[in-house]
Amino acid sequence: MGQEKKQNTYYHITVTAMKIENLFSEECVKKQFLDSMGLVREQLSFEIYAYCLTNDEAYFLIQTPLNMRITKVIEATKRCLKKVYVNETEIATEDFVLHYQKDSITSVSQLVDAIAKVHMNGLKCAASIKNHWWSSYIEYTKGYQGITKTDSVLEELHSNHRRAVQQFAAEHKKAALLYTTFENEKCDGEMKK
Numbered sequence: 001m002g003q004e005k006k007q008n009t010y011y012h013i014t015v016t017a018m019k020i021e022n023l024f025s026e027e028c029v030k031k032q033f034l035d036s037m038g039l040v041r042e043q044l045s046f047e048i049y050a051y052c053l054t055n056d057e058a059y060f061l062i063q064t065p066l067n068m069r070i071t072k073v074i075e076a077t078k079r080c081l082k083k084v085y086v087n088e089t090e091i092a093t094e095d096f097v098l099h100y101q102k103d104s105i106t107s108v109s110q111l112v113d114a115i116a117k118v119h120m121n122g123l124k125c126a127a128s129i130k131n132h133w134w135s136s137y138i139e140y141t142k143g144y145q146g147i148t149k150t151d152s153v154l155e156e157l158h159s160n161h162r163r164a165v166q167q168f169a170a171e172h173k174k175a176a177l178l179y180t181t182f183e184n185e186k187c188d189g190e191m192k193k
Contacts (some may be wrong), residue, residue, distance in 0.1 A: 036080035116175035
């Protein structure tokens with residue numbers, strides 16, 4: 001799990017909206033948005049390694065070629081959202097807010113950690129990441145074909161696919177435990193104030 005990852009640049013992207021509450025609360029909107037992101041990924045030639053949609057936000061971990069500006073992906077994502085909300089005349093492309101942060105991922109273990117970080121957002125609306133269907137965790141663990149680049153990550157973890165999935169799930173279980181512990185400590189701290 002310690003092999004070097006040298007090519008391209010990784011970004012964490014968070015998608016929200018100013019004028020729309022529960023941006024992704026409807027199943028059909030989630031599906032449309034993910035389908036659109038898959039098309040944008042193909043058109044711009046970047047990779048999606050993880051995603052997670054909650055009712056209010058979408059989270060992605062992407063990898064862009066070295067010569068691609070992240071603003072190109074951001075603008076294309078905003079256009080995707082506008083297409084999904086095409087009947088909402090009072091919503092402009094500028095109403096969709098996207099934040100991004102560069103991540104210096106240099107190993108497979110760091111990549112799996114970054115993927116788990118994205119998937120943990122699903123715990124905001126499900127008791128277990130396994131029960132949150134709107135994340136790429138399902139694509140990794142159940143083999144569903146979607147918009148994420150799962151094969152290369154799993155192959156780096158282990159040559160045996162079943163063992164790779166087990167290792168991937170084990171890393172997520174550790175991340176979920178850390179996330180839950182952090183959230184509990186945060187709540188305890190707020191209650192003491």
